[in-house]
Amino acid sequence: MERFKNIGPGLILSFIVAAISKVIAIWLPTIGAATIAILLGILLGNTFFKQPFLSKGTKLAESLLLELSIVLLGTxxxxxxxxxxxxxxxxxxxxxxxxxxxxxxxxxxxxxxxxxxxxxxxxxxxxxxxxxxxxxxxxxxxxxxxxxxxxxxxxxxxxxxxxxxxxxxxxxxxxxxxxxxxxxxxxxxxxxxxxxxxxxxxxxxxxxxxxxxxxxxxxxxxxxxxxxxxxxxxxxxxxxxxxxxxxxxxxxxxxxxxxxxxxxxxxxxxxLPESISTIAHQVSGWFEITALAAIGLRLDFAKFxxxxxxxxxxxxxxxxxxxxxxxxxxxxxxx
Structure with a gap:
């Protein structure tokens, strides 16, 4: 429970940004949810969500979810x-x-x-x-x-x-x-x-x-x-x-x-059966977009x-x- 308190806020925020990006992509299909996720993450991460307590969750989302996405790509x-x-x-x-x-x-x-x-x-x-x-x-x-x-x-x-x-x-x-x-x-x-x-x-x-x-x-x-x-x-x-x-x-x-x-x-x-590949592709897609949202949220231009x-x-x-x-x-x- 203590660990979730540390990673939960940033992880949930990354998922919410990913979900919003998915919805926006319905009206902007040529841009795509992945691109929207990282750009929206950059915008929000450099304005409203700069709080340090979010960093552990966004770091986990950026690294682990993207790595899991790569593993699932193998299917x-x-x-x-x-x-x-x-x-x-x-x-x-x-x-x-x-x-x-x-x-x-x-x-x-x-x-x-x-x-x-x-x-x-x-x-x-x-x-x-x-x-x-x-x-x-x-x-x-x-x-x-x-x-x-x-x-x-x-x-x-x-x-x-x-x-x-x-x-x-x-x-x-x-x-x-x-x-x-x-x-x-x-x-x-x-x-x-x-x-x-x-x-x-x-x-x-x-x-x-x-x-x-x-x-x-x-x-x-x-x-x-x-x-x-x-x-x-x-x-x-x-x-x-x-x-x-x-x-x-x-x-x-x-x-x-x-x-x-x-x-x-x-x-x-x-x-592998097509059903497994399809599910893996869908899960991988969600992991990917959530990870990209986290990458955007973690990009602090002031540091650069x-x-x-x-x-x-x-x-x-x-x-x-x-x-x-x-x-x-x-x-x-x-x-």
Whole structure:
């Protein structure tokens, strides 16, 4: 009961915003409930609902519900669906991530950011936003202040791109897979991918999420590479205590990705009954919209502008790099 008192208000508010968005979407079907949910959440979260006691519930809604939505997506997807992306899609993701990491890291060093902050910015934008930063930070021994500043920057950039990429995608491309590659291969967090793709079409949501999942799976590789890259720095300043704790750590693979792959495998080998897929799709949709409402409610624009002009310029340039790289690679791989 005590736990519900802590999370209840924010969780209920997220659900109410999602329900209102569903109703509004009846009159504005071209915009869609998902887009309305996050925009309405941003409006309300920066005006009427800024109370700290709401944060625990909205945080739970943002993270857990969206993760459950990804797991349930596995019941509606097969490996045949994933195969539509082909080797070109995989190549696009690998080069997009690699190019983003190198470019963002070098830009950070050029702008006099520390090595750790540059790596956090590179990994957060290349993989999956705050989740990637949280996984990378202990491996490179970044402190809480460095982690917090970069998470703020990545979320700011992701919010801007979330609204911008649907315009670019629909303006430049007509193919579903191409639009999905641009959105799913560029945006920082899963929630931003889903929200942005929802502004285009349900088909783009599905494939953009698959492109995003491929990036998240590669988080394991990124964390390992960053750890090796900073190993000499840690050895010179570190101690046996770090070495002992380091050996106990496991390479991260988010639980919801394992859940998604499990259901996807089952559905590929033994097709699930249509009734199960339908129910899973409906529940997943509610979870998704509620999570997007929570993301909007948690976006505090005041925090973004406290970081200073140098941080904002860094974020802006990273966004330009990511979009430019994605457009070039889409053309190169003929997606």
């Amino acid at each position: 509606t997807v097969t490996f045949q669906t994933i195969a539509h992306m082909g080797f070109n899609g995989i190549g696009f993701i690998v080069l997009q991530m690699t190019g983003t990491i190198f470019a963002v890291y070098l830009l950070g060093k050029k702008m006099k950011f520390s090595k750790k902050m540059s790596l956090l910015m590179a990994g957060g934008n290349a993989v999956c936003g705050s989740s990637a930063i949280g996984a990378i930070a202990p491996e490179i021994e970044a402190n809480d202040e460095e982690k917090g500043q970069i998470i703020t920057l990545v979320n700011l950039l992701g919010t801007v791109l979330m609204l911008l990429l649907p315009v670019i995608a629909t303006g430049l491309y007509s193919d579903v897979l191409t639009k999905s590659a641009l959105i799913g291969g560029t945006l920082q967090s899963v929630g931003q991918v889903v929200a942005s793709a929802s502004m285009v079409s349900p088909e783009v949501v599905e494939y953009a999420t698959l492109f995003k999942i491929m990036r998240i799976i590669l988080l394991v590789v990124v964390v390992f590479a960053f750890s090796k890259f900073t190993e000499k720095d840690r050895i010179t300043t570190s101690n046996t205590e770090y070495v002992e704790t380091r050996t106990k750590k496991k390479l991260p693979l988010p639980w919801y990705i394992i859940g998604f792959l499990t259901f996807c495998t089952i559905n590929s080998l033994i097709p 502008f406290k970081e200073g002009i140098r941080f904002l310029i860094y974020a802006l340039l990273v966004g330009v790099i990511q979009i430019g790289l994605a457009l070039v690679l889409i053309q190169l791989f003929n997606i």
